[in-house]
Amino acid sequence: MTKYTDMNQEQLLAEQAVLKKRFEEYKAMGLKLDMSRGKPSKEQLDLSMDLLADTDYVEDGIDLRNYGLLDGIPSCKKLFADLLGVEPKNILIGPNASLSLMFDYIAQAYSHGVMGSTPWSKLPEVKFICPVPGYDRHFTILEYFGIKMICVPMTDEGPDMDRIEALVKDFSVKGMFCVPKYSNPQGITYSDEVVKRIAALKPAAKDFRVIWDNAYIIHEIYDEGDELLNIFDELPKHGNEDMVIEVCSTSKMTFPGAGVSALAASDGNIADILRRLNCQTISYDKMNQHRHVQFFGDVDGIKEHMKKHAAIMKPKFEMVLNHLENELGGRGIASWIEPRGGYFISLDVMDGCAKRAGELCKEAGVVLTNVGATYPYGKDPKNSNIRIAPSLPPVEELDLAAQILCVSVRLAALEALVAEL
Amino acid sequence: MTKYTDMNQEQLLAEQAVLKKRFEEYKAMGLKLDMSRGKPSKEQLDLSMDLLADTDYVEDGIDLRNYGLLDGIPSCKKLFADLLGVEPKNILIGPNASLSLMFDYIAQAYSHGVMGSTPWSKLPEVKFICPVPGYDRHFTILEYFGIKMICVPMTDEGPDMDRIEALVKDFSVKGMFCVPKYSNPQGITYSDEVVKRIAALKPAAKDFRVIWDNAYIIHEIYDEGDELLNIFDELPKHGNEDMVIEVCSTSKMTFPGAGVSALAASDGNIADILRRLNCQTISYDKMNQHRHVQFFGDVDGIKEHMKKHAAIMKPKFEMVLNHLENELGGRGIASWIEPRGGYFISLDVMDGCAKRAGELCKEAGVVLTNVGATYPYGKDPKNSNIRIAPSLPPVEELDLAAQILCVSVRLAALEALVAEL
Numbered sequence: 001m002t003k004y005t006d007m008n009q010e011q012l013l014a015e016q017a018v019l020k021k022r023f024e025e026y027k028a029m030g031l032k033l034d035m036s037r038g039k040p041s042k043e044q045l046d047l048s049m050d051l052l053a054d055t056d057y058v059e060d061g062i063d064l065r066n067y068g069l070l071d072g073i074p075s076c077k078k079l080f081a082d083l084l085g086v087e088p089k090n091i092l093i094g095p096n097a098s099l100s101l102m103f104d105y106i107a108q109a110y111s112h113g114v115m116g117s118t119p120w121s122k123l124p125e126v127k128f129i130c131p132v133p134g135y136d137r138h139f140t141i142l143e144y145f146g147i148k149m150i151c152v153p154m155t156d157e158g159p160d161m162d163r164i165e166a167l168v169k170d171f172s173v174k175g176m177f178c179v180p181k182y183s184n185p186q187g188i189t190y191s192d193e194v195v196k197r198i199a200a201l202k203p204a205a206k207d208f209r210v211i212w213d214n215a216y217i218i219h220e221i222y223d224e225g226d227e228l229l230n231i232f233d234e235l236p237k238h239g240n241e242d243m244v245i246e247v248c249s250t251s252k253m254t255f256p257g258a259g260v261s262a263l264a265a266s267d268g269n270i271a272d273i274l275r276r277l278n279c280q281t282i283s284y285d286k287m288n289q290h291r292h293v294q295f296f297g298d299v300d301g302i303k304e305h306m307k308k309h310a311a312i313m314k315p316k317f318e319m320v321l322n323h324l325e326n327e328l329g330g331r332g333i334a335s336w337i338e339p340r341g342g343y344f345i346s347l348d349v350m351d352g353c354a355k356r357a358g359e360l361c362k363e364a365g366v367v368l369t370n371v372g373a374t375y376p377y378g379k380d381p382k383n384s385n386i387r388i389a390p391s392l393p394p395v396e397e398l399d400l401a402a403q404i405l406c407v408s409v410r411l412a413a414l415e416a417l418v419a420e421l
Numbered sequence: 422m423t424k425y426t427d428m429n430q431e432q433l434l435a436e437q438a439v440l441k442k443r444f445e446e447y448k449a450m451g452l453k454l455d456m457s458r459g460k461p462s463k464e465q466l467d468l469s470m471d472l473l474a475d476t477d478y479v480e481d482g483i484d485l486r487n488y489g490l491l492d493g494i495p496s497c498k499k500l501f502a503d504l505l506g507v508e509p510k511n512i513l514i515g516p517n518a519s520l521s522l523m524f525d526y527i528a529q530a531y532s533h534g535v536m537g538s539t540p541w542s543k544l545p546e547v548k549f550i551c552p553v554p555g556y557d558r559h560f561t562i563l564e565y566f567g568i569k570m571i572c573v574p575m576t577d578e579g580p581d582m583d584r585i586e587a588l589v590k591d592f593s594v595k596g597m598f599c600v601p602k603y604s605n606p607q608g609i610t611y612s613d614e615v616v617k618r619i620a621a622l623k624p625a626a627k628d629f630r631v632i633w634d635n636a637y638i639i640h641e642i643y644d645e646g647d648e649l650l651n652i653f654d655e656l657p658k659h660g661n662e663d664m665v666i667e668v669c670s671t672s673k674m675t676f677p678g679a680g681v682s683a684l685a686a687s688d689g690n691i692a693d694i695l696r697r698l699n700c701q702t703i704s705y706d707k708m709n710q711h712r713h714v715q716f717f718g719d720v721d722g723i724k725e726h727m728k729k730h731a732a733i734m735k736p737k738f739e740m741v742l743n744h745l746e747n748e749l750g751g752r753g754i755a756s757w758i759e760p761r762g763g764y765f766i767s768l769d770v771m772d773g774c775a776k777r778a779g780e781l782c783k784e785a786g787v788v789l790t791n792v793g794a795t796y797p798y799g800k801d802p803k804n805s806n807i808r809i810a811p812s813l814p815p816v817e818e819l820d821l822a823a824q825i826l827c828v829s830v831r832l833a834a835l836e837a838l839v840a841e842l
Contacts, residue, residue, distance in 0.1 A: 037488065039487050039488050040487065042484060045484065045486040045487060052473070052475065054473065063463060063466065065466045065676045065677070065678075065679060066460050066461065066466060066676075066677050066678065067458065067460050067672075067677040067678055068678075095516055095517075095702075096516075096702075096705065096706045097702045097703055097704075099701070099702055099703060100701055100702045103700060103701040103702070104701070107528055107532065110532055111528065111531055111532060111542065111566065112565075119542075121532065121540075121542045137700075137703075140699070140700045141700050143700075144533075144697070144700040145532065251488075255486045255487075255708060256486070256487050256488040256703070257486075257487065257488055257489075257703060257704045257705070257706060257707055257708070258486065258706045258707065258708040258709065276565070278561070279524055279558075279561045279562050279564075279565040280520070280521055280524040280525070281516075281517075281518045281520055281521045281524070282518055282520060282558075282677070282678060283518075283678045284517065284678070285517045285678060285679045285706065285709070286678055286679065287676060287678070287679040288679065288706070288709075
């Protein structure tokens with residue numbers, strides 16, 4: 001295999017001609033393939049239909065169909081407490097999306113501050129640390145509230161902690177978004193050392209909060225999943241009990257948009273959030289909470305259920321990874337990580353070529369996540385990162401989509417190299 | 422019947438002795454009765470269990486179990502559009518509670534302003550008009566955001582419009598909460614003239630918004646319900662299309678906490694809200710939206726269903742009203758309105774006696790809504806208003822609870838009159 005960067009003019013043009021032909025063939029197929037969002041497939045959604053089975057919606061004599069139980073039904077709090085490794089009193093059951101839990105938390109800090117601190121809206125500047133590449137919807141929340149985002153690069157064991165330890169000395173740095181397990185989009189699980197260093201942070205701002213978005217907490221692809229240290233076990237060692245707000249949901253266990261979300265935090269944070277929640281709602285959907293408890297039973301039930309998801313996801317991930325290896329491996333124009341869970345594969349292409357690869361994909365009928373979306377303000381400074389979401393398309397469509405992606409990446413690189421000749 | 426205020430000392434003491442005896446008898450029964458919140462009864466909740474029947478959760482080829490459709494599923498938007506008399510494009514389907522729609526809207530105005538106006542958080546003062554007595558949870562939202570509440574008394578056809586027309590000349594008056602049909606707690610439906618005058622308001626503040634909480638839109642008790650003018654038909658006559666945000670929900674049609682809410686507003690307001698919603702969630706619970714559409718079919722289906730609720734509610738309202746008439750009528754110590762729908766009966770007792778009546782009720786095992794809750798900051802200036810919520814207790818319990826309430830109101834009045842002797 002000759003690296004593209006080592007090819008001479010003749011070789012580059014020959015390679016380009018071959019790939020252009022392949023590209024035109026794909027285009028002629030008039031495809032409409034979607035690898036843009038981490039949507040579960042129909043097959044995955046079908047796994048949870050028993051969730052909707054009849055039940056009497058009564059728990060401890062309480063009619064769960066009526067108003068009340070602002071913080072969630074006890075059995076559901078217990079289930080998530082066991083899953084997250086905290087006490088039920090430190091759990092709030094939320095609405096159908098953990099995104100709302102995060103948005104509403106930042107909104108609360110903006111309007112009312114954090115456990116008695118000055119509301120962020122009253123401060124001249126508020127900054128957040130954003131490990132990059134990251135999840136676009138985290139960035140969107142921060143942008144909505146005018147919070148300045150500071151990019152910190154990911155390493156293969158989590159965000160660059162030296163940078164973070166230096167940044168938190170700034171009083172205006174008020175928090176950080178993390179996806180600590182199977183990070184979006186790279187699928188990296190934070191190492192024990194990274195978790196320990198985050199738990200040991202000494203931020204200048206007392207109202208510094210880490211939003212610990214454990215979206216893929218139990219979303220393994222292989223039998224042996226990554227192990228993430230429970231940050232709530234580490235925080236008390238440093239007097240940092242209040243520093244972390246953890247969220248997760250069943251969106252990618254049962255039904256996206258019709259699942260249950262949960263938040264874990266210290267007593268002080270829970271009380272702080274309940275003060276707002278008491279004005280915002282009477283209760284979230286307790287009938288759905290009850291259905292989820294009935295369906296899963298306990299954490300082992302969740303694990304068993306997630307194995308069924310893994311059986312569907314594994315061939316899809318392997319399909320994409322095989323194409324990446326076969327078509328892009330050894331050419332010096334792309335790198336990627338093989339995740340052991342989560343929903344995404346992060347592909348780094350030749351600098352300056354990601355947007356063009358995305359355009360070519362679109363031309364051939366393959367929709368990718370907007371290139372740039374994995375960076376704050378939608379601006380990838382190197383224009384090199386592409387997020388691949390292999391979950392939604394059936395395997396045979398994914399097969400084509402991955403090939404088209406690879407050809408597009410190669411063509412984009414060739415265009416750039418030929419232009420430099 | 423001699424009015425208490427016309428009784429001499431002897432008569433007052435004799436009356437007090439008789440009632441004290443009755444009160445002690447009730448107390449000895451060790452009752453635990455709840456007329457505090459507008460909770461539907463078990464019988465009412467049972468009416469909607471078919472809602473949970475199996476369906477395939479597909480609409481127009483879209484799998485409703487997956488992410489997407491931020492503004493709601495088309496069939497559900499249509500259903501609420503028909504119910505509210507607006508176009509589907511002017512409907513957003515919300516979460517399980519319209520309270521969240523209202524809270525989130527005020528939060529949005531606070532942090533981001535209204536359709537481009539200065540965020541309310543950046544203004545020296547923001548005031549809202551609150552018709553009183555009113556709904557405590559509206560007041561709680563305003564208090565949370567530090568919005569100053571200005572009380573405007575209700576008349577028997579809606580809030581005092583002369584006062585409101587004068588108040589909106591103040592630039593810092595940014596809005597008003599209304600429950601225009603079967604108002605909480607009085608059960609008053611705004612007259613056509615009141616609706617027309619609200620629609621014709623000329624507020625100094627361009628970002629003045631009327632939160633039109635149509636919570637009891639179709640919650641009749643009798644075959645002939647009150648008719649509320651559709652304010653969205655009136656607004657364009659005055660160029661006020663953007664002035665009203667209407668909300669409603671199925672909380673008291675199907676399941677409180679597991680229903681569907683909806684918001685109706687102008688194109689401009691809908692776009693303004695969607696900009697925030699796009700950061701706050703991916704979609705609300707579309708499976709639940711679909712279940713509701715399947716269950717109701719259309720507006721006629723909702724009407725038929727609400728007749729079943731009426732059949733349960735009517736004897737309860739009549740039970741309470743009969744006791745009020747028999748025990749309090751003609752004594753010059755109480756007045757009330759006989760509502761034709763909604764969830765509450767508002768009882769005005771002798772000035773200064775509401776809290777004491779509430780205490781006596783509690784002593785005899787009857788929980789009322791916190792006395793004062795129907796006024797901003799929980800402070801009823803006359804200490805005279807009591808909200809009665811007759812929906813939850815079974816009829817036989819309600820029978821006792823209403824008697825205890827009446828005896829307590831009479832005793833409280835007698836105590837005050839005897840003290841004045």
